[in-house]
Amino acid sequence: MNEIEILTERNRQFASSYTNQLPLMPRFSTIILTCIDARVDPAHVLGLEAGEALVMRTGGGRVNKEIALELGILSMMARRALGEQFQGFSLAIVHHTDCGFERLANPQIGAGISQGLGIEASKIDALAIHDHTQSLKDDFARLQHSPHVPKNLTVGGYLFDVETGLLKEVIPSERLAVPSQ
Template identity: 45%
Template structure:
């Protein structure tokens, strides 16, 4: 049996009692979560999310990269269009975690090897210090012209050993008004 067949069996069990009547296209909590691709870090489990409550973006380290800025900007634009020009704001939670592989990407030798062998620049994904990295990422969002200033941003650090998430940056509107 392959992993795909196991996943399809699990999906069949979900589909048997599925009711999409309560699932609007916009997330119920008005929330987007940016987190790492690490399999130990599933925001639905960590934060107790239900289907339809939040949009989740995942990448190496849960970092604000150029691609993430484009995604957030596009989603904010679509939300504004879907709400008839009202709003467009939502809450963005940056969720990083301890023992992250992106910490290895901070090693200059690793960065050089990836650049030389694969042509990949991982500098935007590298994590030197979680607290500083998340604060820097919020500054990056604040200075990105694609990102509206009515988005509320916070940052959490999840401990993979204890299961606890700790607030690093309290929720604050990017424009500084909340």
């Protein structure tokens, strides 16, 4: 049995007791953005149950243009579905210790990958995690400056420690404000 077959067999077991009871809209107005790392699945580390929250995953849990656009789309869809009662989503950006994207901050690794892919080194560096607090601040600022992200989005930054399993607040949750010019 190959790995996909193992997973599809697990799915058959899941489906054997499955009932379709959950609505399209999640129970919490919460979106989790975290790393693709197999150790930081919100279903495990946050105890997230099916139907509770939206989950987005990128390398490092970094905010990029596509994530910003999707946040805009999701907010507009929720507003259409719920009308005035929709107060905006809360986004938790979750980075973690021992992240593979910390490796991209190594100039040799970053240069090797950018050359291998034939792209500018700055594009790799924008995804690299040099410092967790700074990366979370940068991601907050990317959302703040995106024309697609609604200002009623509440954003907090968190760091998951793969040693202890604990989540630490790094940027307290706050609403995106219009950046001062």
